[in-house]
Amino acid sequence: MNIRPFSKVLIANRGEIAVRVIRGCHELGLQVVAVYSEADANAMHVRLADESECIGKAPSSESYLRHERVLEVAKERGCDAIHPGYGFLSENAGFAQAVIDAGMVWIGPPPNAIIKMGSKTGARQAMHAAGVPLVPGTLTALTNDDELIGVATEVGLPVMLKASAGGGGKGMRRVDHLEELASALASTKSEARKSFGDDAVYVEKLVENARHVEVQVLADGHGTVVHLFERDCSVQRRHQKVIEESPCPVLSQSVRDAMTAAAVRAAEAVDYVGAGTCEFLYDPKTEAFFFLEMNTRLQVEHPITEMITGVDLVQAQLRVAAGEPLWFSQDDLTINGHAIECRIYAEDARNNFRPSPGPLRVYREPAGPWVRTDSGVTEGMDVPIHYDPMVSKLIVWGPDRDTAMARARRALQDYRIVGIPTSIPFFLAILEDEDFRSGIYDTGFITPEWLEANLAPSDEDAEAAAVIAAVARFEKDEAVQAPRGTAVAASRWKWSHRGAGWGQR
Template sequence: MFKKILIANRGEITIRVIRACKELGVPTVAVYSEADRAALHVRAADEAYCIGPAPSRDSYLRGDRILEVAQAAGADAIHPGYGFLSENAAFAEACAAAGITFIGPNPRAIRVMGNKTTSRVAVHEMGVPLVPGMRENLQSEAEAVAWARKIGYPIMMKAAAGGGGKGLRMILREEDLLPAYRTAKSESLAAFGDDAVYMERYIENPRHIEIQVLGDRHGNIIYCPERECSIQRRHQKVIEEAPSPIVDAEMRRAMGEAAVRAARAVDYDSAGTVEFIVSGKSREFFFLEMNTRLQVEHPITEMITGIDLCKEMIRSAAGYVLPFRQEDVPCHGHALECRIYAEDPDNRFLPTPGRIIGLRVPGGPWVRDESGMYEGLDVPIHYDPMLSKLVVWGSTRERMVTRMLRALSEYKVKGIKTTIPFHARVLRNPKFLEGDIDTNFIDREFQPQDEARVKPHEDVALVAAAIKAYRRDKAKGLAAPASGGGGDASLWKQSGRVKRDPGF
C-alpha cells in the first residue's frame, strides 16, 4: 500500500477519499486555493498546502504545482477525484515521470475514451452498440449537410472533446444545421480548446443509464448494477438512482457485458463508468461515452452492492488483485442520490454564494450525507456550486423515495438558498414515482409549473424585508418619523393608522 496519498481536488470528494485512506491506514495530503483556506477538506487531511489563487487555472488545474507539493510532502500517489485533472492523460503521464502513482486508469485509456470519436471507434471494434452516426469528426459544412441527410433528422451534434452540454445541439431541420454547426464548433473550442464535432441520430425519449466498471492491473474487470441518471437539468445530472426502474436482469447482464467489452478496448485498470443512452420506447441501448474516473454518483452503487469503490480504486492502483469475481457482485435494494447545489430554484437556478449561518444535516437509518459544508463556511463563487450529495437506501423503490423525502425535510441550510426544495418537488411528481422519466423530464414537467408557480410565503418575505429596511434606515437616521403619537408608540400601531389627505 502507498505511504502517503495527495488528493488533487477540493470539497466533498476530497473528504470521501480522505475517509477511504484513513480506513486503509494511509496518511493524506490536501491542497487548496486561497479561496478554500477554511474549507473542510483542509481540516480533514493530515497535511494541507496552498497551491495558488482562487481561479482553478491558477490552482487546482496546476499539475506542475501539485506534483511539487506531492514530492515535498513525500506522497507516492495522487488521487485526482473527479473534475479538474482527473481525466487529463498528460497529468497522469507527468505523475509517472515523477515516480508518483496516478490513482486512475492508464494514460492511453484516458486519452482514447476522452475523445468521443476515438472512443466510438474503439468500442465499435469490441462489438459495443453505437447510436447510428459518425465515427469521425466533421471536416466541412458540405460534409455536415451530406451526413445529416444520411443519418436523418432529428440529429444531435456533439463536441468530440468534451461533455457537460458544451458544444451540444439538437437539430430538427436542415435550415438549422449550419448555424448549429458553427455555434457548436465555437463553443467546443472555447470550452475544450478543440473545435472538433460530429453527428449522430437523436434518440427519442432518451434515458441516461450507466454501468460502473472496476478493473485491476492484472486484467480483471467486473461491472456493477446500473445507475439511472435521466433526471438532468442543462445536461447536468441532478438526481440518480440505482438500479434503474426499467432494467431487468437480462438487460442488466447485456449492458454490463457491453461495458466490460468497452473497458477491455483500452485495457482499463481502475474505477470508471460506461454511459449508455437508452430508448425509452424500445429499451435499446447505445454507447454514449466512458468517464475514466470515479463518478459523482458512485455512492448509490456502493449502497446496493456493499463495495467501497473508492478503496478498491486505491487498492487497484497499488497493484492489488480485485477481491471478488463478477458472480460475487450483489444488487440489494434501491439507492437514491440528490445533488444539493448552492442555487436558487426560484430564480432560474442562479448560483447563491455566501456564508452558511446555520446547518442541520439529516440522519437516521440508511441515510448518507457526502458533504464539505459546515456552519460558518463561506461558499465561493469560483467553483461548481454542488455542496453535498444526499444518499439514501431502501429495500423497495417506494421506501427509498419516502426515506429521501424525510431526509430532505430534515436538511436545513441557512444563509444561502439551495436546491433542497426542488428535489422534494421532483420526488413527489407522479411520473417520477411511476419511473416514467427521460433526460427531458425536468424541462417538460417543471418549466411550465415554475413559470406559473406562486413562490411560497412571498408575502411574509416582503413584510420581513420592509421591516428590515426600515430598521436599517432608522439606525442610520434616514427613516421618516411616523405621524401621530409619541416616539414610544408601537411601530405596528403606527403603521396601521390611516394618513388622511387634508382635502379628503
C-alpha cells in the same frame, strides 16, 4: 494480502470528493496531504487532512489546475501517490503521465485509456471495433457540410452535433432542419475551438425520449473486469445530472445483462484499470441502448452504487492502484435494494438555477437510518463563487424504491440550511411528481413548463415566512434594548452589595 506500495496520498481536489477520498484513505491507514486555494483555507478537506498546503489563488486555473505545483507539493511532502478526484486534473492524461514519471502512483486509469476515451470520435471507433452499440452517426470528425447533410439524411433528423473533445454537457447542439445544418456545424466548430482548443465535430442521431443509464465498472489490471450494475441519471437540467438512482427503475434483466456486458467489453477494449463509467442512452420503447462515452474517473454519483452493492469504490481504487487484485468476483455482486442521490446545489431553482454562493448561516445535515451525506461544507462557511456550487450530496438507501423515495423526502426536509437558496425545493417537487414516482421519465423530464408548474413560490408560504421574519427582527430589536435594563439592575445590585459590605466593615 496486504500490498502497500504507497502510504501517503496527495488529493488534488477540493470539496466533498476530497473529503470522500480522505475518508477512504484514512480507513486504509494512509496519510493524506490536501492542497487548497486561498478561498478554501478553512475548508473541510483541509481540516480533515493530515497535512495541507496552499497552492494559489481562488480561481482554479491559479490553484487546483496548476499541475506542476501540485506535483511539486507531492514531492516536497514525500507523497507516493496522487488521487485526482473528479473534474480538475482527473482526466488529464499528461498529468497522469507526469505523476507516473515522477515515480508516484496515479490513482486512476492508465494515461492511454484516458486518451483513448477522451476523444469522442476515438472512443466511437474503439467501441465500434469492440462491438459496443453506438448512436447512429459518424465515427470520425466531419470534414465538410455535404458529408454532414448526407449522414443527417441517412440517420434522420433531428441530430446532435458534438465536439469530439467536449463533455459535461458542453459543445453540443441539436439540429432539427436540414437547412440549419451548415450554420450549426460552423458555430459548433467555433465553440469547440474556443472551449476545447479542438474544432473536431461529429454527428449523432438524436435519440428522443431516451434515458441516461450508465454502468459502473472496476478493473484490477490482473485480468478481472467487473461491472457494478447501472445508475439512472435521466433527471437532468442543462444536460447536467441532478438526481440519480440505482438500479434503473425500468430496465429489464435481459437489457441489464446486455448493457453491463457491453460496458465490460468497452473497458477491456481500452485496457482499463480502476473505476470507470460507461454512459449509455437507453430507449425504453425499443429497448435499444447506445454507448455515449466513458468517464475515466470516479463519478459524483458513485455512492448510490456503493449503497446497493456494498462495495467501497474509493477503497477499490486505492487497492487496485496499490497492485492488489479485486477481492471479489462478478458472481459475488448483487443488487441489494434501491439507492437515490440528490445533488444539493447552492442555486436558486426558482430563478433559473442561478448560482447562489454565500454564507451558510445555519447548516445542519440530516441523519438517521440509511441516510448518508457527502459534503465539503460546515456551518458558518461561505460557499465560494469560484467552483462548482455543490453543497452536499444526499444519498439514501431503502429495500425498495418507494421506501428510498420516502426516506429521501424525509432527509431533504431535515436539512437546515439558512443563508443561501439551495435546490432542495426542486428535489422535493421531483419526489412528488407522478411521473418520477412511477419511474417513467426521461432526459426531457425537467422543462421550463415543469418548473413553472411545480416550483412557483406559494404566496401563502411567502406570507408565513414574512411574518416569521418580522417577528425575528422584532425580537432582535427587543433583545438589543433589553440588556440595557439588565445592566442597570445588575450594577445597582452590585453597588448596594458593595455598599453593604463597606458599611459592615
